Amino acid sequence: MNKKGSHIGIMISFTIFIVFLIFLYGILEPSIKTEKDTELILEDLKINLIKELSVEVNITTLKIIDYLGSASCIEIINPNFISSSNLVIKDKLNNELGYEKISALKINSDSNFFKIYEAELFGDRSVYLSSCLELTPINYTLGLTKANKYVSINKISELKQKYENDYGGLKNELNLYAGGEFGFNFILNNKTSIGVEEKDVSTSIYAEEISVQYVDESANILIGTLNIRTWG
Incomplete structure (x- = not known):
């Protein structure tokens, strides 16, 4: 008799526990769902x-492999690695350089390394440059152009x-x-x-x-x- 009563008590306790869990879930479920x-x-x-x-920014590196002597401006004919004149050009010390982009690309610097950034947000910053040293592809090497989003x-x-x-x-x-x-x-x-x-x-x-x-x-x-x- 005691065993039977004990089993009934356990079942009642278990039922109460399940009902409590259902009740608790009913209270918490809307807030859990909302979260x-x-x-x-x-x-x-x-x-x-x-x-x-x-915005997308195309970044290309250019390295001069021939010594330029006293040249303070270089000219690259048919620079097909860029598609517009919306550029920022920097040297290896991160100094921004003047440039002219019409058909050729002229860069006002005697540096042997350039990083060229191209994006619409920069706008056309071309300035007039003259008496630049013309380079051919054998005078420089290009790194891969990377298109990054920032x-x-x-x-x-x-x-x-x-x-x-x-x-x-x-x-x-x-x-x-x-x-x-x-x-x-x-x-x-x-x-x-x-x-x-x-x-x-x-x-x-x-x-x-x-x-x-x-x-x-x-x-x-x-x-x-x-x-x-x-x-x-």
């Missing part, structure tokens, strides 16, 4: 924001303007869900920041901090931090 949904929303927002802010300072400023002038349109561009809100801030390498004013909201805010490489107008590749916030 998972928010994580997915934040991840999508991060991907779309970085895509919106990124966050652009210009794009960050443009995003801030869009946020302030057409927030609804920007949310559509970023595929942010209906009713969702977001904010952002980008901290540059020098600790200054570009971003939007933080809003005082009563709901939970979900945020993520991402370290990214960015490029400035002088083709400096630096490390910055993108802070993203979403709520609603």
